Amino acid sequence: MAQPCAPWLLAANWKMNMDHLQTLEFIRELSVLLPRGEGEGGGAEMAIFPPFTSLRTAQVFSASYGVPLSLGAQDVSPHSSGAFTGEVSASMLERLGCRYVLVGHSESRKNHHETKEELVGKAKNSIASRMTPILCVGEKEKGGEGIGEACRQAEEVFCDLSPEERAKVIVSYEPVWAIGSSTTASPERISDAACALKADLLEKFGASPRILYGGSVNEGNIESLKGLGLGGFLVGRASLRISF
Numbered sequence: 001m002a003q004p005c006a007p008w009l010l011a012a013n014w015k016m017n018m019d020h021l022q023t024l025e026f027i028r029e030l031s032v033l034l035p036r037g038e039g040e041g042g043g044a045e046m047a048i049f050p051p052f053t054s055l056r057t058a059q060v061f062s063a064s065y066g067v068p069l070s071l072g073a074q075d076v077s078p079h080s081s082g083a084f085t086g087e088v089s090a091s092m093l094e095r096l097g098c099r100y101v102l103v104g105h106s107e108s109r110k111n112h113h114e115t116k117e118e119l120v121g122k123a124k125n126s127i128a129s130r131m132t133p134i135l136c137v138g139e140k141e142k143g144g145e146g147i148g149e150a151c152r153q154a155e156e157v158f159c160d161l162s163p164e165e166r167a168k169v170i171v172s173y174e175p176v177w178a179i180g181s182s183t184t185a186s187p188e189r190i191s192d193a194a195c196a197l198k199a200d201l202l203e204k205f206g207a208s209p210r211i212l213y214g215g216s217v218n219e220g221n222i223e224s225l226k227g228l229g230l231g232g233f234l235v236g237r238a239s240l241r242i243s244f
C-alpha cells in the first residue's frame with residue numbers, strides 16, 4: 001500500500017472481499033514488503049477494514065508479523081447487546097482491536113436502509129467503546145446541489161452527538177457516483193466539499209473533524225489528490241492490491 005505523508009490516514013475498505021485465509025496471506029505479503037517497524041513514526045497511518053470474519057486473523061497476524069496496521073470494521077450495531085441476530089456490537093469490535101468503524105457507508109445506507117437514529121446509535125456506541133467512527137457522506141448524483149446533500153448527512157448525525165462525541169468523529173466525503181466507478185471527483189470538487197463540510201460543521205456545532213475523501217482512489221490518481229488539505233483517503237477496490 002502506498003504511504004501518504006503525515007498525518008494522513010489511509011483507510012482500506014475491503015468490502016465483502018478477503019476471507020480470513022486471504023487476509024492472512026495479504027498480511028504475510030505486506031510484512032515482506034514493509035519490514036518490521038517501517039511506517040511507524042512517519043505519522044501516516046494505514047488501517048484495513050476487512051469483513052467481520054477476517055478481523056481476528058488481521059488482529060493476530062498483523063501483531064505477530066509486526067506489520068503496523070490499524071484495524072477498522074465496516075459496520076457496527078446501533079444496539080449494545082441482546083436479541084439482534086446477525087449484528088455485531090461495538091464492544092465486540094473493540095475487543096478485536098478495532099480502532100475505527102465505518103458509519104453510513106453509501107453501500108450500507110442503500111442495502112440496509114439505515115435511519116438517522118441508527119447512524120447516530122452506531123456513532124455513539126463506537127465512541128463509547130473507544131473507537132473512532134468514520135462517518136461517510138456524499139451526494140448520490142453528479143452535479144446538482146451535491147455538496148449540500150453531503151453537509152445535511154453530516155449534520156443529521158452531528159446534531160444528536162454531544163460536543164465530546166463530535167470531537168471524535170472523522171468525516172469521509174464519498175460522492176456515491178464516484179464509488180466503484182472509473183473516475184474520482186475532481187480535485188476542485190473534493191476541495192470545495194471538504195471546505196464546505198468543515199465550514200458547516202464548525203458554524204453549526206463548533207466541530208472541526210478530519211475530512212477524508214473516498215471514491216475510486218487508486219495508485220494512479222492518489223498523487224493528484226494530495227495537497228488538498230485532506231486528512232487522508234478511504235480506498236475501496238484498489239486497496240485489495242498489495243501493490244497499492
Ligand code: PEP
Binds near residue numbers: 217234238
Ligand atoms: C469505498 O468503498 O468507500 C470506496 C471509495 O470504494 P472505491 O475506492 O472502490 O470507489
